[in-house]
Amino acid sequence: MYIKLLQLQLKTLLEYRFAFFSQVLGIFIGYISTVIVYWLMFLRFDELNGWTFKETMYVYAFAALTINIAAIFFNHFKTMDQEIINGTFDKYLIRPHNVFFSYLISKFDVAEFANLFLSIAVLIYVIDVNHIHFTAVKIVFLFLGIIGAVLVNAGSLVLIGAVSFWTLKSESLYDTILWPAQFLSYLPMGIFPKIIQVLFTFVLPFAFISYYPSTITLDKVNILSAPGLAYSSIGIGIIFFLISLSVWNSGLKKYNGTGS
Amino acid sequence: MALIEINDIHKEYVTYKQEKGFLNTFKGFFYREKQIKEAVKGISFQIEKGEMVGYIGPNGAGKSTTLKILSGILTPTSGEAHIAGIVPYQNRKQHAKKIGVVFGQRTQLWWDLPVIESFELMRYVYRIDEKTYRENMEIFTDLLELDQFSSRPVRQLSLGQRMRADIALSLLHNPDILFLDEPTIGLDVVAKQKIREFIKQINLKRQVTVILTTHDMGDIESLCNRVILIDDGLVQFDGEIEKFRHTYGKERCLVVETKEPEDIDRLVLDHGQITKREGNRIWIHFDRDQVSPTQLIPHITSQIEVVDLTIEEPSIEGIVSRVYQDKTKN
Numbered sequence: 001m002y003i004k005l006l007q008l009q010l011k012t013l014l015e016y017r018f019a020f021f022s023q024v025l026g027i028f029i030g031y032i033s034t035v036i037v038y039w040l041m042f043l044r045f046d047e048l049n050g051w052t053f054k055e056t057m058y059v060y061a062f063a064a065l066t067i068n069i070a071a072i073f074f075n076h077f078k079t080m081d082q083e084i085i086n087g088t089f090d091k092y093l094i095r096p097h098n099v100f101f102s103y104l105i106s107k108f109d110v111a112e113f114a115n116l117f118l119s120i121a122v123l124i125y126v127i128d129v130n131h132i133h134f135t136a137v138k139i140v141f142l143f144l145g146i147i148g149a150v151l152v153n154a155g156s157l158v159l160i161g162a163v164s165f166w167t168l169k170s171e172s173l174y175d176t177i178l179w180p181a182q183f184l185s186y187l188p189m190g191i192f193p194k195i196i197q198v199l200f201t202f203v204l205p206f207a208f209i210s211y212y213p214s215t216i217t218l219d220k221v222n223i224l225s226a227p228g229l230a231y232s233s234i235g236i237g238i239i240f241f242l243i244s245l246s247v248w249n250s251g252l253k254k255y256n257g258t259g260s
Numbered sequence: 261m262a263l264i265e266i267n268d269i270h271k272e273y274v275t276y277k278q279e280k281g282f283l284n285t286f287k288g289f290f291y292r293e294k295q296i297k298e299a300v301k302g303i304s305f306q307i308e309k310g311e312m313v314g315y316i317g318p319n320g321a322g323k324s325t326t327l328k329i330l331s332g333i334l335t336p337t338s339g340e341a342h343i344a345g346i347v348p349y350q351n352r353k354q355h356a357k358k359i360g361v362v363f364g365q366r367t368q369l370w371w372d373l374p375v376i377e378s379f380e381l382m383r384y385v386y387r388i389d390e391k392t393y394r395e396n397m398e399i400f401t402d403l404l405e406l407d408q409f410s411s412r413p414v415r416q417l418s419l420g421q422r423m424r425a426d427i428a429l430s431l432l433h434n435p436d437i438l439f440l441d442e443p444t445i446g447l448d449v450v451a452k453q454k455i456r457e458f459i460k461q462i463n464l465k466r467q468v469t470v471i472l473t474t475h476d477m478g479d480i481e482s483l484c485n486r487v488i489l490i491d492d493g494l495v496q497f498d499g500e501i502e503k504f505r506h507t508y509g510k511e512r513c514l515v516v517e518t519k520e521p522e523d524i525d526r527l528v529l530d531h532g533q534i535t536k537r538e539g540n541r542i543w544i545h546f547d548r549d550q551v552s553p554t555q556l557i558p559h560i561t562s563q564i565e566v567v568d569l570t571i572e573e574p575s576i577e578g579i580v581s582r583v584y585q586d587k588t589k590n
Contacts, residue, residue: 001384008381012372015413091368093333095385096356256335256349 002105009108023111028118034060034186049191055218058126060186062217063210065119066146067182068112070153076107077161081170084255099252100245103161132217144234145213151237152208153182155244162244165251185209190223201229205240208233261345262306263469264330264437269339271300271325299325301493302339309436310467312459314474314484314501318584322493323473324441330471331361331439344436357386360430364442367426369414375425376410379432386433393432400428403458420451427455431462438462440472444479456482477576489583496583501576508583509574514544514553516560517568527563532556540567 013020038060042053051059080103083089092102132138156178164170181204189197189211200207212224213233221227275295300322307313317323328334329341332348332355341348348355362368369378383393401407404424409417417425423443430438440459444452460483462468474480480487480501487504489497497504514532518524521540532546546556553571560566 001381004381004384008370008373008377011377012370015372086366087363088366090328090333090363091366093352094331094356094359094361096353097385098353256333 005105006108009110013110020111020114024114027111027115031064031118031122048188050220050223051188051191054126054130055214055220056188058123058130058218059188059210059214061119061123061126062145062149062214063182063186065116065123066149066209067153068115068119069146069150070157071112072109072116073104074154074157075109075112076103077157078171078174080161081164081167084164085169089255093256100248127217130218138217141213141216141231145216148233148235148237149209149213151241152205152233155237155241156181156204156206158241158244158248162248162251165248165255181206182209185211187211188214205236208236261342263309264305264307264341264343264471266306266326266330266341267304267339269300269303269326269329269336269341270298271322271329271334272337273297273299299493300329300336303490303493303495304339305488305495305498307469307471309469310463311486312463312470312484313472314480314487315471315490316474316477316480316487316580317490317496321491323490326490327439327441327471327473331359332356357433358436360433360435360438362423362426362430362438362440362443364423364440364445367414367422368429369422369425371414374411374413375406375417378414378425378429379410382429382432388433392434396432396434400431403461404428404454418451420447420454423447423451423455424458427458431468434466435468437469437471440470440474442474443472444474444476452476452478459483477580481576489580491584505574505576505579509576509579510548511545511574512548512553513572513574514546514556514560515541515568515570515572516544516566517541519565519567523564527560530559 035057038053038056042048042056046052048056080089089103092099092106095102134142160170160173160178163173181200184192184196184200185206189200189207192200197207207229212230215221215224215230221230224230273296275297303322303326315323315326325334329336330343330348332352335349343355344358346355346358348359369375370381379397382388388396397406401410404427406425406428409421409425414422414425427440427443438459443459444455447455456479459470459472463470463483470483472479472483485500487497487499487501488495489504497507499507513535518540524534524537524540524542527534527542529544531551532544534542535545536543544556544560557569
């Protein structure tokens with residue numbers, strides 16, 4: 001079924017080739033401009049609180065990749081409010097599957113998928129320029145870190161979708177909270193005030209999108225006041241995603257009750 | 261046990277009062293007054309397998325709410341529903357395999373792709389085996405002429421074609437029950453006819469139980485043997501269409517054609533009223549319970565010279581509009 005859906009998405013794409021290419025191009029420009037901004041910034045400082053330009057680029061590339069992977073599968077949770085307002089959300093409740101699953105597989109962001117190749121290439125490039133020496137442990141934690149970060153990103157998208165069960169309008173939450181928060185996660189969290197670090201560790205675990213897992217790869221775990229955090233991204237990712245999922249499901253229950 | 265049994269279903273919605281004025285709008289951000297609106301106030305009915313039931317009522321009567329409860333989308337505030345032994349909103353997944361739902365105003369087809377792709381997808385969603393799929397597609401193509409447009413993207417279809425495709429799509433997994441929410445809305449006469457014919461065939465051949473809401477009484481007359489009229493969240497009438505006509509359609513209309521138009525001015529009636537006059541023809545409405553045509557006609561012919569007489573039965577459309585209007589008056 002999933003494969004069939006994928007085929008359909010690709011066929012839809014062919015119907016709107018121009019829109020697809022402009023979206024891919026948009027993502028690409030986003031990449032380039034962020035890099036330029038950082039590069040200009042680092043022309044003025046050699047280091048950012050102990051982080052070099054190359055290391056900061058690694059944090060950015062890691063975050064971008066994991067946000068990208070989550071977006072492929074979960075991007076449409078951002079616009080779930082539209083489906084609820086239009087009443088088209090009802091169709092997921094008359095399918096013989098779990099509603100979350102039905103909605104999840106209803107869309108697959110092909111442009112983000114195309115972008116994945118770029119994200120991977122960029123990450124490999126920054127790994128190369130940082131001359132990282134990989135050990136078995138570091139490789140394992142690199143992958144666990146990616147999975148954990150993807151789950152944090154996915155969880156936050158699911159959470160935004162869940163909000164639309166209550167307020168009917170949730171996309172603006174992405175613009176006002178998630179997008180700026182994602183932007184902060186592109187940078188080494190250590191440069192921010194303590195309060196923001198605590199917020200992004202325990203409330204919205206966005207520091208796990210890149211900062212904490214990056215410290216392992218870049219041999220910087222010792223700079224953390226609690227080094228254990230670096231190794232717990234996978235656990236935090238799973239917990240955060242499950243919490244988001246249960247919020248989503250209780251929103252669904254409320255929807256069953258009111259249906260509007 | 262009946263296939264569909266619902267018992268004293270209530271459904272309340274919580275809405276928030278919106279007050280006028282800028283200051284009040286601002287206040288509304290922080291505090292809103294709760295209002296409970298009871299959309300369904302205790303509905304019970306039973307439907308047997310193979311029945312075709314017309315579910316009618318004015319806008320806002322609670323039709324869609326009931327339909328949503330029956331299809332498992334909504335949970336009622338109180339009361340219970342059993343469909344083939346399943347509580348739809350508790351065993352949603354299991355229930356979904358047995359029902360087909362069509363929302364007239366919202367398509368379930370994949371908007372940008374050829375119709376056939378949506379059918380292919382449903383084959384996977386409902387795990388329909390190859391043989392059933394092929395058989396069904398043959399039948400639907402035959403009855404609905406799907407092949408005329410199955411390779412065109414949905415957005416390019418006419419409303420009638422889209423509706424045909426939508427109904428076929430909802431029947432692909434051989435459901436026992438079909439819920440149709442305004443299946444002929446916005447369609448032309450020919451398209452309506454095609455859809456009705458198809459629903460009739462499916463009901464006949466497969467014993468599919470059909471519940472349809474509509475505002476088009478032509479749908480009811482050509483399809484249903486039973487009507488459930490709901491208004492204000494309650495069942496106002498439940499029974500055969502003939503009985504419906506009998507209960508609410510007591511008024512008849514006698515059309516009289518006189519020889520001389522001036523004769524009409526001399527006519528005195530004990531019962532009934534002249535509602536329309538056109539040249540030498542008049543329309544007299546009378547209540548069948550008060551006076552029978554066999555009394556009324558001699559009464560008229562004794563006074564004036566009559567050329568032609570016809571008695572018009574009330575149309576379902578006319579009856580329903582009168583019932584709705586009476587309701588709003590109260």
